[in-house]
Each structure stands twice: as C-alpha cells, then as structure tokens.
Amino acid sequence: MKAYNPHEIEPRMQLDWEEKGIYSIDETSPAPRKYVLEMLPYPSGDIHMGHVSNYTYGDLVARYSRMKGYNVLHPMGWDAFGLPAENAAIKHHSHPAVWTYDNIDTQRASFKVMGFSYDWDRTVSTCDPEYYRWGQWIFLEFWKRGLVERRNSPVNWCPSCNTVLANEQVIGGRCWRCDSEVEKRDLTQWYFKITDYAQELLDDLDKLAGWPENVKQQQANWIGRSEGANVDFELVDVDGTTPTGEMITVFTTRADTLFGCSFFVLAPEYAGLEALVAGTPHEQEVMEFAEAAKKVSAVERAQGDREKHGVFTGRYVLNPVNGEKVPIWVADYVVADYGTGAVMAVPCGDERDFEFARKYELPIIPIILGEDDPLFEQLKDEKARVVTEVDWDAAYDAQGILVQSGEYTGMVGGKHSPAEEAIVAFLEKEGKGKRTVEFRLRDWLISRQRYWGNPIPAIHCPKCGVVPVPEEDLPVRLPEDIDLAAGETLATHESFARTTCPQCGGEARRETDTMDTFTCSSWYYMRYCDPHNDQAPFSKERINAWMPVDQYIGGIEHAILHLLYSRFFTKALRDMGMLDFDEPFTNLLCQGMVLDAHGEVMSKSKGNVVSPEEMIDAYGADTVRVAMLFMGPPDKEKLWNENGLEGMYKFLNKIWRQVHDLVGKAGDDTYYAGDAAAVDEAQVQAAVDKLLRERHRVVGKVSDDIERNQYNTAVAAIMELSNATGEFLRKTSPEMRTDDSKAAEVARDVAETICKLLAVMAPHFTDELWREALGHEQSIHLEEWPEYDEKLAVADEVELAVQVNGKIKAHIMVAADAADEDILTIAKGAVASALEGKSIVKEIVVPKRLVNLVVK
Ligand code: ANZ
Numbered sequence: 075m076k077a078y079n080p081h082e083i084e085p086r087m088q089l090d091w092e093e094k095g096i097y098s099i100d101e102t103s104p105a106p107r108k109y110v111l112e113m114l115p116y117p118s119g120d121i122h123m124g125h126v127s128n129y130t131y132g133d134l135v136a137r138y139s140r141m142k143g144y145n146v147l148h149p150m151g152w153d154a155f156g157l158p159a160e161n162a163a164i165k166h167h168s169h170p171a172v173w174t175y176d177n178i179d180t181q182r183a184s185f186k187v188m189g190f191s192y193d194w195d196r197t198v199s200t201c202d203p204e205y206y207r208w209g210q211w212i213f214l215e216f217w218k219r220g221l222v223e224r225r226n227s228p229v230n231w232c233p234s235c236n237t238v239l240a241n242e243q244v245i246g247g248r249c250w251r252c253d254s255e256v257e258k259r260d261l262t263q264w265y266f267k268i269t270d271y272a273q274e275l276l277d278d279l280d281k282l283a284g285w286p287e288n289v290k291q292q293q294a295n296w297i298g299r300s301e302g303a304n305v306d307f308e309l310v311d312v313d314g315t316t317p318t319g320e321m322i323t324v325f326t327t328r329a330d331t332l333f334g335c336s337f338f339v340l341a342p343e344y345a346g347l348e349a350l351v352a353g354t355p356h357e358q359e360v361m362e363f364a365e366a367a368k369k370v371s372a373v374e375r376a377q378g379d380r381e382k383h384g385v386f387t388g389r390y391v392l393n394p395v396n397g398e399k400v401p402i403w404v405a406d407y408v409v410a411d412y413g414t415g416a417v418m419a420v421p422c423g424d425e426r427d428f429e430f431a432r433k434y435e436l437p438i439i440p441i442i443l444g445e446d447d448p449l450f451e452q453l454k455d456e457k458a459r460v461v462t463e464v465d466w467d468a469a470y471d472a473q474g475i476l477v478q479s480g481e482y483t484g485m486v487g488g489k490h491s492p493a494e495e496a497i498v499a500f501l502e503k504e505g506k507g508k509r510t511v512e513f514r515l516r517d518w519l520i521s522r523q524r525y526w527g528n529p530i531p532a533i534h535c536p537k538c539g540v541v542p543v544p545e546e547d548l549p550v551r552l553p554e555d556i557d558l559a560a561g562e563t564l565a566t567h568e569s570f571a572r573t574t575c576p577q578c579g580g581e582a583r584r585e586t587d588t589m590d591t592f593t594c595s596s597w598y599y600m601r602y603c604d605p606h607n608d609q610a611p612f613s614k615e616r617i618n619a620w621m622p623v624d625q626y627i628g629g630i631e632h633a634i635l636h637l638l639y640s641r642f643f644t645k646a647l648r649d650m651g652m653l654d655f656d657e658p659f660t661n662l663l664c665q666g667m668v669l670d671a672h673g674e675v676m677s678k679s680k681g682n683v684v685s686p687e688e689m690i691d692a693y694g695a696d697t698v699r700v701a702m703l704f705m706g707p708p709d710k711e712k713l714w715n716e717n718g719l720e721g722m723y724k725f726l727n728k729i730w731r732q733v734h735d736l737v738g739k740a741g742d743d744t745y746y747a748g749d750a751a752a753v754d755e756a757q758v759q760a761a762v763d764k765l766l767r768e769r770h771r772v773v774g775k776v777s778d779d780i781e782r783n784q785y786n787t788a789v790a791a792i793m794e795l796s797n798a799t800g801e802f803l804r805k806t807s808p809e810m811r812t813d814d815s816k817a818a819e820v821a822r823d824v825a826e827t828i829c830k831l832l833a834v835m836a837p838h839f840t841d842e843l844w845r846e847a848l849g850h851e852q853s854i855h856l857e858e859w860p861e862y863d864e865k866l867a868v869a870d871e872v873e874l875a876v877q878v879n880g881k882i883k884a885h886i887m888v889a890a891d892a893a894d895e896d897i898l899t900i901a902k903g904a905v906a907s908a909l910e911g912k913s914i915v916k917e918i919v920v921p922k923r924l925v926n927l928v929v930k
C-alpha cells in the first residue's frame with residue numbers, strides 16, 4: 075500500500091475535476107434544483123480561517139446535495155468595490171483595480187487549493203462593468219418607481235473614510251469599517267426608500283422558519299415597529315401665561331401616563347427650537363447646549379446607561395388631559411429623527427425620564443403602580459393629585475393600575491392597555507391626538523463620496539435639474555485615469571464630471587457620488603442565476619428556476635446590514651415584476667467565529683492569526699477541512715487548536731489504511747494479526763453483523779446531522795464507523811474480505827460507504843481512494859449518497875435481569891448478539907451502587923436471560 079500523500083493527490087484531483095468540468099451546471103438537467111450559497115468574500119488578499127470555515131461548510135452542503143441527486147448551483151464571486159482598495163492604491167501609487175484584481179487572483183487560487191466545488195464560469199466581481207452596469211439599471215428602475223430620493227438631512231459622516239455612512243453602518247456611534255467616531259453633517263444625499271417596505275420586512279420574518287431566531291430578532295428590533303399615538307401639547311407664550319394656539323406634537327406609546335407628565339423634552343436638532351428661545355434670556359445657553367449635544371449619535375442616545383444632559387428652555391406647553399403647565403427642556407437623550415423629535419416625559423414610568431428627573435430635580439409623580447407597591451392602598455381610588463414625589467430608585471415600566479389620573483384612575487395601564495386605549499380615544503375625540511405607528515427603520519442612505527464604487531447614473535443640469543442617465547448610455551464607467559494619491563476624486567476629474575444633459579443637450583455635470591457597496595451585494599446572488607445575460611440583470615425564468623437560495627451561509631455580522639438590504643431588493647424587484655418570490659434566502663446558517671486557542675479573536679495586531687496556507691502546506695487541504703468541521707457546531711464559536719489538525723491527519727491516514735485493508739489491498743499494513751487457519755466462524759459472523767449494523771446506523775446519523783447542519787457530530791459518527799471497521803479488520807483475514815463471502819460483500823460496501831460519507835468533507839482524499847484503492851473509473855463526486863436501512867441499523871435487543879447475590883437489582887436492554895464482556899460492563903454500571911465497597915467474586919451471564927454477580 076502506498077502512503078497517503080495529500081500534496082501529490084490534491085493538485086492532481088483539482089486539475090482532473092476542472093478538466094472534466096464536474097462542477098459546472100447543466101441548466102437543462104431535469105433534476106430538482108438546489109441553490110447553495112456562501113456570502114461572497116471581500117477580496118482582501120490572503121484567505122483567513124473565517125473563509126476556510128464558511129466555505130468548507132458551504133462546500134459540504136453543495137457536495138451533499140449533489141450526491142442526493144440535486145442539480146446544484148454553487149457559485150462564488152467577489153464583493154470587489156470598497157475603501158481598502160482605494161486606500162491601498164493611494165499608499166502604493168497604483169490603481170484600485172490593480173489591487174482588487176490581484177487579490178481576487180490570489181483568493182481564487184486559494185479556494186481552488188481548498189478544493190471547493192464552484193462553477194467558476196458563474197463568477198461575478200461586483201467591480202466588473204458587466205455587473206455594475208445592471209446595478210445602475212436597477213437604480214434607474216427604482217428611481218422610476220419612486221424608491222430613490224435625494225434629500226438634505228443630517229447624515230453620519232466618517233471623518234477618516236471621508237464619506238457618509240448609512241445608519242446601519244454606525245455601530246455604537248462609530249464607523250463600522252474604521253471605528254472612528256462618526257459626526258453629523260447636513261448634506262444632500264441619495265436614499266433608497268427601504269421604509270416603504272418596513273411593514274412587509276417585519277411581517278415576512280415569520281415566513282423565515284429556516285433562519286436563526288436571533289437574526290430575526292435583530293432585524294425586528296432594527297425595523298422597530300411601535301404602536302402609539304401622536305399627542306398635541308399647546309405652546310404657552312414667552313411670558314408663560316397665555317396659550318398660543320401653536321401645537322408641539324409628541325409620539326408616545328404610553329398615552330396612559332399623560333397624568334404623570336412632569337416635563338417635556340426636545341431633541342437638540344428640533345426644528346422649532348431656535349424660534350422657541352429667540353430673544354429670551356435662555357437663548358444663549360440653550361443654543362450652545364444644542365450645538366454640543368448634536369454630536370451625540372442616535373445610537374448613543376438610545377443607550378439607556380449613558381449620563382443624560384439637558385437645559386430648561388424657559389418655555390411651557392399645556393398637558394392636553396389636565397391643562398397643566400409643563401416646562402420644556404432640551405436634552406441629549408431624545409433622537410431627532412424618531413417620532414416627532416419631542417417627548418412627553420413621565421419619570422415614574424420611563425427609566426430615561428426618571429434618571430433625568432433625578433439629576434435635574436424635576437417632579438416624579440406616581441400615576442401607575444403595581445398592586446404590591448406600598449403606595450397602592452393609599453392611592454388606589456385617588457383621582458386628584460395628592461402625592462408628587464416617590465422614594466423609588468427606578469421607574470415603574472410594567473403594567474399596573476392608574477392612580478391620581480382623574481376618571482382613568484383604577485384602570486389597567488401599560489403598553490397596549492385599556493387605559494392607553496381610553497385616553498387615546500379621548501384625545502382623538504377632542505382633536506388633540508391621533509393613533510399612529512412609528513418605525514425605527516430609516517431610509518437607506520446609499521451615496522458615498524468615494525471613487526471605487528458603482529457610479530450613480532444621474533446628471534445635474536442647470537436647466538432640467540437632476541436627470542437620469544438614459545438606459546442606453548449604461549454603464550456609466552469609472553474613469554481609469556485617476557490619480558487618487560494626488561487627491562483626485564470623481565468630482566475633480568473633469569473629463570468624467572463634464573457631460574451634456576440628456577434632456578436639453580446643454581452643458582451639465584455628472585453625479586460624482588458612487589453607491590454604497592452594500593447595493594452591489596444586495597443582488598449578486600440573483601446575477602449568479604444568469605451571469606452572462608447582456609439584455610437584463612437576469613431573466614425571470616432563470617431566477618425563478620433557481621431562487622430563493624435554499625441554504626445561505628455567512629457571518630453573523632451581516633444579521634442586519636446585508637440581509638435586510640437583500641430582502642428589500644428582493645421585494646422591490648418583485649414589485650417591478652422581475653421575479654416571483656418574496657424572500658431571497660430560505661435557510662440561513664450564521665457561522666460562529668474561529669478564535670485562537672485561548673478564545674481570542676484572531677487579528678494581525680495581536681499576532682495570533684493562524685494562516686490557512688501554512689496548515690495546508692503541512693497537512694493538505696482535506697485535513698484542514700475535516701479538522702475545521704470537527705471543531706464544533708458551525709453556528710458556535712470555535713477555538714482553533716493545532717493538535718486537532720495533527721489528530722485529523724492521523725485519522726485520515728487510518729481511513730486510508732482501513733479502506734485499502736477492507737478490499738485486501740493493505741499488504742503488510744493489514745490490521746489482521748490472527749491465524750487464518752484457526753478462524754472461529756461464529757466470531758467472524760458476529761463481526762460482520764456488527765459492522766453492517768454500524769454502517770447503516772452511521773449513514774443514518776451522518777445524513778441526519780448534515781441535514782441539521784451538525785457537521786461536527788457527522789465527523790464523529792464516521793469515526794465510530796472507523797472504530798467498528800478496525801474491530802472487524804482485526805478479526806477477519808484479507809482473504810475473507812476478497813472472496814465471495816458475506817464478509818467480503820460487507821467489507822467492500824463499508825469501504826465505499828466510508829469514502830462516500832467523507833467525500834463531502836475530504837474531496838481529494840476520497841476521490842483518490844475511490845479510484846485507486848476501490849478501482850472505479852469515474853470520480854466519487856458523481857456518485858450518489860449511500861442509502862441506509864433503519865431496520866438494519868438496530869440490533870435486536872433483549873432484556874436481561876441483573877442480580878447481585880441472586881437478588882434482582884435492575885433490568886438492562888442489550889443487543890441480542892452482544893458479547894459477554896459488553897453485557898457485563900452494562901450490567902455493572904446498572905447496579906453500581908449495590909457493588910460499592912464490595913468485590914466481585916463471580917460473574918455469570920445466562921444468554922438472553924440474566925446476569926448474576928456474586929460479591930463479597
Ligand atoms: C411617554 C412615556 C411614558 C413613554 C412611559 C414611555 C414610557 P418605542 O417603544 O421605542 O417606540 N420617545 C418618543 N420619541 C422619542 C425620541 N425622538 N427620542 C427618544 N425617545 C422618544 O419608544 C416610544 C417611547 O419613546 C415614547 O413613549 C416616548 O416616551 C419615547 F412611561 O412617551 B414615551
């Protein structure tokens with residue numbers, strides 16, 4: 075038997091697969107289709123462990139699906155626009171395209187070395203004009219349908235990336251990419267109206283049974299639907315005496331708490347703020363405060379634990395339920411673009427208001443109580459306000475009973491409570507309020523002030539305004555001659571920016587912003603269905619045939635951004651009549667991070683990055699793949715451990731030897747150490763039966779584990795089959811495995827089965843065994859997944875009584891053909907407590923009846 079040599083086998087197999095095109099798709103195949111997709115990588119250069127795990131999982135699913143008889147679409151591409159390319163180009167005085175395509179070449183080569191089964195003919199690089207052309211086309215279609223808007227508003231600006239960011243790209247007040255603190259700037263920008271789909275994006279989460287709960291929860295929170303009411307408070311004049319007739323509206327989910335409103339808060343950006351304080355003694359202080367507070371990002375304002383700051387404006391509004399005068403403050407915990415940017419503060423019921431009231435010594439009026447509150451007995455029938463302070467250390471934000479609330483006293487209050495409904499009904503009747511629904515989701519800001527992105531196809535004409543680029547002029551190509559290092563931008567690139575107006579023919583300027591790269595990754599998976607189409611982004615027929623994606627695999631960091639945007643694109647394109655489904659990804663697997671051996675995130679700065687290339691050099695790609703699969707459930711974090719690799723290499727070597735031995739090709743490496751002449755027929759029969767049983771059980775287990783995305787236990791089950799194989803090999807001679815006996819038949823079947831099960835994990839290794847050791851002509855990757863018979867997987871079981879000194883102490887179930895030593899082990903375990911401190915002097919096994927242990 076020749077030794078296992080991955081370094082010789084792997085490149086040879088890769089070449090063979092490519093020459094025979096075994097992973098290319100046949101669109102005409104009548105087989106049922108399956109679309110297996112991994113999130114496309116950013117071409118950052120070398121591959122890292124996250125790539126190895128993500129793509130190993132996806133490749134397993136694709137290979138398994140093919141063996142199960144599906145026509146599988148399993149493509150790969152590159153999310154190729156973005157800032158790193160631009161920054162690298164500036165640093166090296168080169169061009170982003172050069173850096174990007176170099177890196178794509180490197181990564182493609184690495185993926186080939188890993189043996190991933192992609193149809194390379196379907197590759198999409200988002201920076202390719204043949205791709206981004208259709209991104210521009212989709213932009214224009216969105217525009218026609220009112221899904222594109224250009225507007226001026228305060229936007230997130232990253233001073234280090236020199237560009238604006240979408241809300242989704244601001245994480246904890248910082249830039250998602252470079253971690254710099256994000257500033258607010260007033261700018262005119264382009265938006266996709268994702269909010270038009272807020273309700274459907276929320277509702278359809280219910281259709282996604284194959285998505286992890288936590289991802290759906292994060293999306294639901296991000297969309298953030300709130301049912302409540304807009305309530306009008308009338309402004310009092312500057313002297314604080316006369317109502318002005320002018321209203322300030324708040325959004326509240328808790329109209330039931332109106333009787334406890336002790337102050338009123340505006341966001342620092344509130345549009346009417348300046349007019350409110352103009353010419354008053356408070357003007358300077360308020361405007362200075364507002365200026366400083368604008369720097370606090372929306373995300374930070376939403377964080378409950380941040381210290382809050384505010385100032386009194388000197389003005390008042392009137393509470394619509396009781397006519398009370400309420401002081402108006404401005405504070406940094408109110409978000410400008412949620413609701414109306416104004417809040418009725420109820421410190422007894424809202425934690426943020428509570429903290430603010432404590433800090434600035436504003437009244438905390440108890441108007442809703444739990445029945446176990448010490449104040450409850452005293453106030454439960456109290457309609458008037460008699461208590462205006464509490465000694466609580468937190469707000470009461472649960473359901474409770476209203477007190478000191480006029481005619482509503484005694485009603486159940488809380489979100490969606492009877493009291494809330496009654497008070498909103500009253501306000502609506504009085505014309506002081508209106509039921510409404512608020513979403514936290516904001517429109518998607520898609521314009522970026524960067525070169526390396528998809529140009530927005532618009533033209534600014536001094537006469538006609540903002541005009542779309544005509545479809546026949548697409549794509550608007552990025553100019554190649556740009557000197558980014560010298561500070562040149564699209565806006566300063568005159569030959570790009572200067573153009574003529576498609577409507578009036580007059581002199582005009584191109585839009586020089588590019589689109590957020592997330593627009594490119596919102597539909598790449600659609601293009602894979604029809605990648606060479608030059609008439610449309612894709613044909614309806616092709617896309618309906620392949621989509622939705624059956625299994626999508628990628629990082630949890632995309633739980634909101636990419637997945638939400640893709641869902642929006644799908645719905646918008648559906649409404650344009652381009653496709654016939656509502657959701658792009660039926661099943662989603664979010665892989666857990668691969669951490670170092672100490673549980674730390676791998677990073678260049680920490681110097682703890684493990685290089686997949688080095689591991690492949692040492693052990694071959696197959697070992698790396700199976701070791702990765704074995705490390706743990708794919709959706710959990712995994713600690714990378716070098717020993718796992720060594721162990722897996724040994725395991726593959728063991729399988730190599732066993733498969734050869736099973737078909738009598740191990741030569742001197744055979745496991746058999748016995749004397750063929752002195753064979754015990756019954757023992758051989760038992761070994762054959764047991765191996766056959768294991769074979770069926772393990773195929774069942776591995777199939778089931780793969781269907782449930784539990785690849786680590788699938789590997790473990792194959793190890794169990796290997797153990798049973800070892801036992802069998804020790805008891806049967808090579809001759810017995812090559813004649814026409816039952817033993818030989820089972821041996822060959824098990825050899826083929828092991829190879830097939832492992833084929834989805836270690837594709838080169840198994841293909842070599844399949845052809846070289848098992849003598850097949852064709853690649854194993856054209857074979858079918860092994861069948862199994864559940865009935866053969868379980869041994870007949872019998873019940874045995876277990877006696878200790880003649881007294882029955884337990885009953886056990888054992889396989890009908892279990893060996894005495896196995897029965898004794900199980901029996902001793904079952905009566906362990908009766909054996910404690912005793913020594914066994916005699917062990918008796920009466921087959922199929924009982925076990926008796928004599929102890930002293
Ligand atoms: C009075 C009240 C009393 C409130 C109470 C809550 C509890 P969700 O559920 O997230 O929609 N709010 C409204 N607009 C705001 C803004 N622009 N910035 C910060 N907070 C704002 O939250 C709705 C509640 O958040 C609203 O209901 C309002 O406070 C506050 F016991 O009104 B509530």
Ligand code: ZN
Binds near residue numbers: 536539575576577
């Ligand atoms: Zn014009």
